[in-house]
Each structure stands twice: as C-alpha cells, then as structure tokens.
Amino acid sequence: MIYSEKVMEHFANPRNVGEIENADGVGEVGNAKCGDIMKMYLKIDGGIITDVKFKTFGCGAAVATSSMATELIKGKPVEDALKLTNKAVVEALDGLPTVKLHCSVLAEQAIKAALTDYYKRQGIDPEPIVGKVPDREASCGI
Secondary structure, eight states, rough: OOOOHHHHHHHHHHHSOOTTHHHHHHEEEETTTTTTEEEEEEEETTTTTEEEEEEEOOOOHHHHHHHHHHHHHSSHHHHHHHHHHHHHHHHHTTTTGGGHHHHHHHHHHHHHHHHHHHHTTTTHHHHHHHHOOOOOTTGGGO
C-alpha cells in the first residue's frame, strides 16, 4: 500500500491526541471487531469548537484521518464541523488506499457522535441537526 506524505506525517506526528476533561461532547465509533475505535472530545464555546482531541485504536490510516479531521474542525463553527465529510478528510490527506477509506468514514462519524452528545447535553434533539449516527456495531464500514 502506498500512503501519501501527509498520511505518513499525521500518522508519525498526530495532532490533538488525548482527551479533554469536562468535554462538551464526546463520541466513540467503531468497535474491536473491526480493529478501529475512535473517540473524539469537543470543547465548544459560543458555537465554536475551541478544542478537539482524539484517541484512536487502529491502523495508521485511522490515526491519520483522526488527526486530520481534528485539524479541519478546530477553531471552526459547529456548523462547519457538521458539514465535514470523509471525502474532505481524504482529500486533505492527499488520498488513501481504497481498502482504508472506511477509516475516513469513522473520523466523520466520530465528530458527528461527539456533536450528538453535545446537543443531548444541551437538551436539544440532535437528530434533526446531526442526522442519524450509526450505532457502534454498525459503524464498522468493512
């Protein structure tokens, strides 16, 4: 498999790794059967994602897509994060091998799961805003 320099860079030096205590939204997707699990933490202030961290258990592509996804939404309005697609994450990484595209889907889903949690904590029904986030067993993507 050939990975782009950006994928290798984000795998070797991932950005925004860790967790946020008292996060405003936390989402976890994937499962051990797939081999990839992503947990995303969001700090949101005035509708802006002021901080984002992730923990990923998985392959290099999963780590790279998590890292890139956090970079793409940090400092941005929640509305921008809701529009982030797996395609945008892959493009920002200069592509991924076809067999690894499911990793980018997990990154998109992890953000949406964290935003779903954020809205629920605000007492807002997240589904009309975020859409339906697949349950963890269904989010394997393979």
